[in-house]
Amino acid sequence: MDNQKILSDLSKFLTPEQINTNADDLYDARADRYKKYAKAKKVVDTPSPTAIVYPKDAEEVQKLLEYCNANQVNVIPRAGKTATEGGLENWKEHTLVIDCKNLDKIVKIDTYNMQATVQAGVQLQRLEDELRPLGYTAGHSPQSKPVAQYGGLVATRSIGQFSTLYGGIEDMLVGLECVFPDGHISRIKNVSRRAGGPDIRHIAMGNEGSLCFITEVTVKIFKYYPDNNKFYGYLIKDVDTGIKVLREVVANGYRPSVARTYSEEDAKQHFYHFHEGKSVLIFMAEGPLGIVNATGEGIEAAVEKFKDGIVKQVDSKLIETWFNHLNWSQQDLDDERQGMIDNDKHDGFTTEISADWETIPKIYYNVVNRIRNEFPRAKDITMLGGHSSHSYINGTNMYFVYNYDIKAEPEDEMRLYHHPIQTIIVEETLKLGGSMCHHHGIGKYRNQWTEEEHGSAYYMLEKLKAAFDPNGIMNFGTIFPQAEGVKYQQLDKQ
Amino acid sequence: MKKALVYIENGYEAAAIDLLEVVRQVGQNCAFETCALCLGGNGTAPEGYFDRVIRVVQPSPEWHDVLSITNAIEELHERDDFDCIVILATPMGRLLAPRLAMRLRVGLVADVTDIRLQDGEALMVRPAFDGKILAGIVSTGSKPLMMSVRPGVFSYKGARDKATDKADFIPMRASPRQVELLEATKKKTFSDIRDCEVLISGGGGIIKGFDQIQPLADELRGMVSASRRAVDNQIAPRSIQVGQSGKMVSPKLYLALGIHGSMQHFEGLRDVKHIVCANTDRYAPICSQADIVVEGDALEFVNRLLARIRRGKESKG
């Protein structure tokens, strides 16, 4: 099996426009945002895929998967390209990146039944733009919204900035269609709820391309109330206070659309105009007027209860302005890339974890202390902090952020900085029973801990993989560790 | 009577005259015979300020020929035995002074910005650690006391009408020169915003009038820079983009015109001394960092400020 043969075989059922072998595009497809710095500096060590292909419908996806399954070709399903954990990284010489570019139809918007059906290549922003004039919203707003597409948003159990009100993708997904390596196409129908055996949607949702290829999804839509938004911002003594207030609000039954608390250093970069060296707490209430008012009262009561930890309230206008400037755009990504090429720096990395209310602050402090004391290049760190941005009745997440001066050649950056820091975060999280991965997906760069993450339940994941992808062609290295990939992961002892 | 020698570098005559003030302060008002040393043609400027003006001729060393200038002053010193030699801390002055000091085997205090009296002694003050510390220095050892002094810091207010004695000096000793000047070109503008001390930066709030920023930059001897919004709208080149992904700059003065001040823009500003913002929204994050916030349209601010500066120049001249 060689690349020429693959390309020749593909041309039998795909048109030339559907097969991309442009060298720059293939180089770009070697890795995702996890290796953004190495990519900008042109020192990515993983192989280029054989080609990027753009199927027009589920039947063509079926043909592609059958072909790859029969010929041991690695498959990387790809949509918006916003992956940050190596999920799109290529570890095989013979690989097809199957891109959803042509699966771009908005199939149906049904405002009576509150559902929208879209193909996997539809950008979330595009759907949102169609819904707003009708008075509705997708409710899903990750920072990658203008760029991310539905295939990836469902394949990685994504979550958005307003999740405390609307939930994560798992609360929004209705039915879907996906294709398996053996060519089987499964359509899961759209119903409001079902007890038809285990919930099989979860085999596709979150699979990160390791079990099947998602071609179409149906999601719930929500009524949009833009006029009632209420913003609250506070400077607080520490992250602990922030978490206590978050818990109070959510455990008491309120669902603000935004509920976040930032540690000092993280606050400093986001809110340099008002942070005053403190931690920051932010709320936004959204929805019908009565609910917004009641939510506001709930927030105010919670803040009052913990007023000893509250330093002062911040002008709501500042919070509102900040929100309106938050999301990425394609220009942001292009500019970021150029910046990395021109300068020896990137804007830092993130590792997002989750745990219950009691455990999250412990993990936070353990991580920060351990990094400061143990990480050999701690003095190169320019920012180390975290924020909690998604709360549930029984816990919350912690999104660690870390920036550093890169005093190393681009090829050595991961080994000397990113990995040691990420390792500390994951270890401290797993030690206290939290999850090492709240919403970015395991990808390839946390797969060495997948088994520890799942414990005895890992058995269930393994069986799924064996059943649906016995030849191991689906996104080699994602979720399930592979010895062959260790050299790309640069898992050296430090 | 003590003797002081001031070296007058071509192009810096006015600033060199001010060095007489340093001589007065460090000598604590004791009487000096002041002598100015010029190279070649230029001899008229210091007349009236100095007791003597000496021109080095036959040959007159070129401005970059530190070795020959050192030789000439050494010979002159052998003849006249100065108590104090002061040199302006221009780029060439900063190369001449240490060479001469080593030649004469004396100490040298460089880049003096102030003279302070402590316990009856005159301390020569200079900045260190990139200006974050001031050090007061004394010179031990034999005369002459040597200093290089930062231009524009001292101001001479003494006599301008002395009867100046003019003379030519022909150096005897020549050294073989190793450094040859091939060409010199006048610098018109800075080439990189990172090296510039004054930046006038345009953002989303001045997109329509971006090309009208240059005159203000010219008046303030600075460069125009831009936020990402301006670059994305293709009215400014990426080479002048300030920000985390653009260039990190540390000017003394940063004028933010119609700039919101996102996190990534702010990351591009390092150690800026003064910030002035013009913005219709005074809650824009960057305004929180400014010394002065002008609440209003940025373009209008530019035009008004330009008019005020030009009026100021007219009344002076």
Added chain:
Amino acid sequence: MKIICLAKFIPDVDHFVYDYERNVLVRENMDLVLNPDDACALAYALALKKNRQDVEVEVLSMAPLSLLPNLKELLRLGADRGVLISDAFFSGSDTYATSCIIARYLADAQYDVILSGTHALDGDTEHVPVQVAELLGLDHMAYIVRFDDDSFLNGTCVFESEFDNANARFRVRLPCVLGVLAESRYKLPFVRYENLDLNVDDRVTVVTNEELGFSHEEVGIAGSLTKVASTWQPQMKKKEQVIVGNDDEGIETVFQFLKKEGYMP
């Protein structure tokens, strides 16, 4: 061809911490870094070495022994030899004494050119390279922003220097001493992961007063012709913000501010 690069390790002035309450610069735990101008000079020398087989680069520094690790890092980047002039005897030397010490070592050394930075960010006197040149009887030029591509062939070097109002191109005959500016943007690489622990001990030499033979009066505090009598910090005030309108009064405020702070020529 042999290049000797003078290297000075200075406190990291970028990450300085100011204590507003006690009005002092916090000097404890300040990192020592290679002076930026010197780093450019060395970067250029190493780049030259990469392109030409016959170039040998020696890094020369005068510092306490605690700087030996810093010097070794530079060898891991590709410099051939590192020499540290170090002796407690030299401690307290001003630029004059320092220049005498360095020049005595160089008097017996072999080289075609001595490269250094122009300014050092801490003291910023620019004295040492010039005074070393004087003691060695060599010519000197500084403020170099660019070397010509075929420099250092045929015993000459052509380069461009930047001054206040003009740029100038020079040709020098070797040997001589040359000072580079950080604005030249020659960039030092980083030590590669596999070389982080490389043992370079056999390429490092420590030179003490035993080899140089100075007397007590010639070096250290006794040999210094200038002394620091006292230091103090310029007053650092917290920012006071003024908000004005886009009217005559507001413009006048801005104008007067710019004038007072010296931005108006």
